[in-house]
Amino acid sequence: MFKAPKDVKRVASIGGGPIGGGWTAxxxxxxxxxxTYLHSEAEIPAFRTILDTAWISLxxxxxxxxxxxxxxxxxxxxxxxxxxxxxIQESAPENLEMKQELYRRLGEVVPKDVVIGSSTSGLxxxxxxxxxxxxxxxxxxxxxxxxxLLPLVEIVGGDNTVPEAVQWAGEFxxxxxxxxxxxxxxxxxxxxxxxxxxxxxxxxxxxxxGEATPEDIDIALMNGPAPRxxxxxxxxxxxxxxxxxxxATNLDQFGPALKLPWTRLEAPELTQELRDRMVEGCNDIAGxxxxxxxxxxxxxxxxxxxxxxxxxxxxx
Amino acid sequence: MFKAPKDVKRVASIGGGPIGGGWTAxxxxxxxxxxTYLHSEAEIPAFRTILDTAWISLxxxxxxxxxxxxxxxxxxxxxxxxxxxxxIQESAPENLEMKQELYRRLGEVVPKDVVIGSSTSGLxxxxxxxxxxxxxxxxxxxxxxxxxLLPLVEIVGGDNTVPEAVQWAGEFxxxxxxxxxxxxxxxxxxxxxxxxxxxxxxxxxxxxxGEATPEDIDIALMNGPAPRxxxxxxxxxxxxxxxxxxxATNLDQFGPALKLPWTRLEAPELTQELRDRMVEGCNDIAGxxxxxxxxxxxxxxxxxxxxxxxxxxxxx
Numbered sequence: 001m002f003k004a005p006k007d008v009k010r011v012a013s014i015g016g017g018p019i020g021g022g023w024t025a026x027x028x029x030x031x032x033x034x035x036t037y038l039h040s041e042a043e044i045p046a047f048r049t050i051l052d053t054a055w056i057s058l059x060x061x062x063x064x065x066x067x068x069x070x071x072x073x074x075x076x077x078x079x080x081x082x083x084x085x086x087x088i089q090e091s092a093p094e095n096l097e098m099k100q101e102l103y104r105r106l107g108e109v110v111p112k113d114v115v116i117g118s119s120t121s122g123l124x125x126x127x128x129x130x131x132x133x134x135x136x137x138x139x140x141x142x143x144x145x146x147x148x149l150l151p152l153v154e155i156v157g158g159d160n161t162v163p164e165a166v167q168w169a170g171e172f173x174x175x176x177x178x179x180x181x182x183x184x185x186x187x188x189x190x191x192x193x194x195x196x197x198x199x200x201x202x203x204x205x206x207x208x209x210g211e212a213t214p215e216d217i218d219i220a221l222m223n224g225p226a227p228r229x230x231x232x233x234x235x236x237x238x239x240x241x242x243x244x245x246x247x248a249t250n251l252d253q254f255g256p257a258l259k260l261p262w263t264r265l266e267a268p269e270l271t272q273e274l275r276d277r278m279v280e281g282c283n284d285i286a287g288x289x290x291x292x293x294x295x296x297x298x299x300x301x302x303x304x305x306x307x308x309x310x311x312x313x314x315x316x
Numbered sequence: 317m318f319k320a321p322k323d324v325k326r327v328a329s330i331g332g333g334p335i336g337g338g339w340t341a342x343x344x345x346x347x348x349x350x351x352t353y354l355h356s357e358a359e360i361p362a363f364r365t366i367l368d369t370a371w372i373s374l375x376x377x378x379x380x381x382x383x384x385x386x387x388x389x390x391x392x393x394x395x396x397x398x399x400x401x402x403x404i405q406e407s408a409p410e411n412l413e414m415k416q417e418l419y420r421r422l423g424e425v426v427p428k429d430v431v432i433g434s435s436t437s438g439l440x441x442x443x444x445x446x447x448x449x450x451x452x453x454x455x456x457x458x459x460x461x462x463x464x465l466l467p468l469v470e471i472v473g474g475d476n477t478v479p480e481a482v483q484w485a486g487e488f489x490x491x492x493x494x495x496x497x498x499x500x501x502x503x504x505x506x507x508x509x510x511x512x513x514x515x516x517x518x519x520x521x522x523x524x525x526g527e528a529t530p531e532d533i534d535i536a537l538m539n540g541p542a543p544r545x546x547x548x549x550x551x552x553x554x555x556x557x558x559x560x561x562x563x564a565t566n567l568d569q570f571g572p573a574l575k576l577p578w579t580r581l582e583a584p585e586l587t588q589e590l591r592d593r594m595v596e597g598c599n600d601i602a603g604x605x606x607x608x609x610x611x612x613x614x615x616x617x618x619x620x621x622x623x624x625x626x627x628x629x630x631x632x
Binding site: 053056057060061122144145146149150151152154179181182183184185187188189191192193194195196197198199200201202203204205206207208209210211212213214215216217218219220221222223224225226227228229230231232233234235236241247257258260261262263264265266267268269270271273274277278281282284285295296299300301302303304305306307308309311312313 | 369372373376377438460461462465466467468470495497498499500501503504505507508509510511512513514515516517518519520521522523524526527528529530531532533534535536537538539540541542543544545546547548549550551552557563573574576577578579580581582583584585586587589590593594597598600601611612615616617618619620621622623624625627628629
């Protein structure tokens with residue numbers, strides 16, 4: 001049904017803001033031909049600035065062979081912009097009616113074997129695709145800002161998306177150098193923003209209550225959870241910190257702490273089912289790695305991160 | 317009243333677990349003489365393993381001049397352990413009665429011009445110091461695990477701690493290579509754990525509801541929020557992402573999103589006072605830096621972090 005993800009040559013990117021511009025730069029850096037749709041030519045200077053800024057970082061991260069800013073075409077006619085594209089990344093403004101109208105139009109002019117991914121952070125694909133005559137190939141492909149730097153892309157379909165399109169998108173983004181997260185359900189905020197939003201709202205509560213200043217919040221995050229969370233997500237961080245017993249020990253030992261007022265968010269009941277899911281999930285990630293090897297690798301990575309940050313700051 | 321923090325030569329570290337061991341290694345690496353109290357000689361082999369593991373990372377981070385594992389003395393007599401110490405880091409088990417009894421004893425044998433910092437993550441200093449006859453110099457000095465790697469130390473006094481002791485601890489930890497966070501109040505979970513716990517409980521809710529697996533949670537964190545949060549805390553991340561308008565624009569634009577179900581934690585009311593605190597706090601951190609320079613520095617740091625992590629993984 002769909003062209004093999006590895007055979008994608010041309011990407012169309014819709015939208016010239018920081019997200020659309022970031023995506024354009026990313027795909028160019030991975031060696032694709034890119035056609036970007038801008039609403040008007042007046043947007044070109046600001047769009048070029050976004051590209052030039054992103055290109056500095058992308059070059060430092062390493063460009064794909066043949067990657068070039070010269071492989072960009074800018075179009076202000078949407079039909080011309082999507083012509084010949086093997087994949088479409090849509091980063092139009094976050095307005096449901098506008099997106100619905102856009103997908104209605106794309107549904108007519110884009111061949112139905114071309115997957116369309118939406119950068120939306122706040123809308124559901126089931127809603128966006130409501131007026132699209134060919135919704136089966138429309139998916140969420142939500143990047144994390146800035147999209148030319150952070151690897152995450154959250155992927156999920158809407159009610160009328162076929163599973164093959166979702167799988168295709170996951171495979172395509174992986175080939176295009178991203179870290180795909182295949183979501184299990186359409187939920188507001190997806191996964192990453194939900195986690196960040198919980199933290200953010202707790203931060204706002206603390207500032208509102210005079211418990212911390214914005215500076216305190218940032219000192220805490222940068223020097224505490226963040227370096228570890230870059231090497232290991234929170235699940236594996238707890239799993240490995242608990243040694244041989246892993247997540248099971250964590251939940252048995254710190255389970256009671258879930259009832260403590262350590263945040264204003266109430267924890268779910270720690271049922272046997274939740275415990276099993278957490279333990280089995282961590283065991284799946286760990287595979288046959290011994291906890292001590294994972295701890296050694298964690299330490300090595302955190303050291304590399306701290307040294308890199310220090311060098312980057314001394315230098316800048 | 318207290319010796320100048322820069323004149324500290326000998327640190328006593330109480331406790332031989334991962335936290336006490338991590339602190340011992342850290343202080344040795346910063347060039348201090350350290351005496352560590354262990355409950356019994358039977359703990360020595362496990363303690364040595366913690367030190368040796370930590371030393372690999374500390375060496376890679378860079379040892380202070382003259383730093384050596386040979387400058388460690390192990391004692392199983394608490395009075396001998398604290399003798400001659402200019403600062404005491406206490407990492408005894410998380411048991412209030414045990415800590416109260418320990419501080420009662422320390423209060424008698426440690427000169428009252430020596431500050432005692434507790435590694436406790438879950439107890440309040442006002443409670444820990446309850447039976448101590450010289451509580452004015454007792455403070456929380458809570459590290460983030462692993463303490464030999466993560467820079468954060470959260471500092472706060474109890475009801476009977478004098479402000480000078482808290483200030484002294486902040487200055488001492490800074491000189492000793494840590495990133496001190498001077499807390500505004502004694503609150504359960506302090507600052508960093510509260511932020512992490514909000515995120516963690518949202519993660520548990522998502523797993524409980526089949527919205528995400530532990531692997532999804534970790535993919536999201538490692539590839540999305542974490543790299544950015546290591547370069548900039550969440551406050552400055554939002555401030556800089558909103559360009560010229562900064563945090564004010566963020567709150568005006570995304571304020572309504574605080575009411576959306578993007579996490580199960582309800583946000584506080586965005587009052588004028590909270591808005592002002594957030595905006596002024598971010599402006600204070602930014603100082604006279606222009607947002608575009610901060611964005612450039614952010615990108616440079618994230619690139620350095622991503623490249624360092626990749627190199628560390630290719631290599632390991």
